[in-house]
Amino acid sequence: MKLAGKVVIITGGAGGIGKEASVIFANEGAHVVVVDRDPQQVDKVANEVNGLGLAVDVSNREQVDWMVSEVINRYGKIDVLINNAGITMDATLVKMTQEQWDRVISINQTGVFHCTQAVVPHMIREGAGRIINTSSIVGRMGNFGQTNYAASKAAVIAMTQTWAKELGRKGILVNAVAPGFIVTPMTDKMPESVLQGMKEKIALRRLGQPRDVANVYVFLASDEASYINGAVIPVDGGLSI
Numbered sequence: 001m002k003l004a005g006k007v008v009i010i011t012g013g014a015g016g017i018g019k020e021a022s023v024i025f026a027n028e029g030a031h032v033v034v035v036d037r038d039p040q041q042v043d044k045v046a047n048e049v050n051g052l053g054l055a056v057d058v059s060n061r062e063q064v065d066w067m068v069s070e071v072i073n074r075y076g077k078i079d080v081l082i083n084n085a086g087i088t089m090d091a092t093l094v095k096m097t098q099e100q101w102d103r104v105i106s107i108n109q110t111g112v113f114h115c116t117q118a119v120v121p122h123m124i125r126e127g128a129g130r131i132i133n134t135s136s137i138v139g140r141m142g143n144f145g146q147t148n149y150a151a152s153k154a155a156v157i158a159m160t161q162t163w164a165k166e167l168g169r170k171g172i173l174v175n176a177v178a179p180g181f182i183v184t185p186m187t188d189k190m191p192e193s194v195l196q197g198m199k200e201k202i203a204l205r206r207l208g209q210p211r212d213v214a215n216v217y218v219f220l221a222s223d224e225a226s227y228i229n230g231a232v233i234p235v236d237g238g239l240s241i
């Protein structure tokens with residue numbers, strides 16, 4: 001087991017990629033903290049992985065602070081934070097509402113800031129830690145109808161690189177993954193014709209599965225990745241080349 005005894009917080013841990021990650025991390029021996037919005041979903045996944053489930057909205061700082069104190073009370077430390085929670089609310093620039101902009105930025109960007117800022121003092125105390133952020137191919141390439149989402153995911157890359165520079169000397173490694181198109185509830189909303197067109201642009205000619213991303217989270221959390229810092233790893237089957 002690669003992660004025996006490690007305490008791993010996974011935000012969005014009840015969703016497509018997050019749930020798969022919760023299961024894989026538990027199989028690697030980690031104590032998994034499943035953080036997501038819906039209390040029932042959180043409890044279901046937490047029970048499945050024999051972990052701790054906390055219903056929290058990452059855009060709400062008070063809830064995030066409560067979440068971190070619960071984890072510290074239970075386990076006394078935090079080894080890995082995976083900032084995986086994210087949403088889309090798509091519209092073209094001209095049609096995008098203020099609410100669509102604010103909501104996506106508050107979860108995908110400010111939520112990552114909240115969780116990391118709340119967790120990092122505990123990692124500094126231990127002199128070690130891993131932060132793994134979930135960006136997107138869209139954060140580098142933009143995407144039609146996703147001004148808010150693309151901006152938030154570009155911000156995730158900028159925060160990753162900034163924190164890698166700030167925290168490396170304290171033994172904390174900060175990296176990001178940039179998934180392409182992964183089959184989850186997030187992509188279920190897309191019409192079949194769009195997904196088909198997408199497959200033709202992917203060198204591997206298939207969409208990704210949640211485990212394709214979750215396995216990279218595990219790698220970045222493991223001892224094997226101890227000299228990787230500030231990286232943004234594409235997990236897109238070659239869509240971005």
Ligand code: NAI
Nearest residue numbers: 012014015016017057058084085086136179181182184186
């Ligand atoms: P998903 O929709 O299946 O899961 C996202 C999870 O985040 C859900 O369980 C949701 O309840 C949770 N969440 C949303 N807002 C939250 C909040 N305020 N507080 C706490 N939890 C919240 O989506 P998926 O595909 O598993 O996405 C995971 C991450 O991967 C997201 O950051 C997404 O942007 C990113 N991503 C996904 C891609 C894909 O093709 N599915 C491609 C690129 C990036």
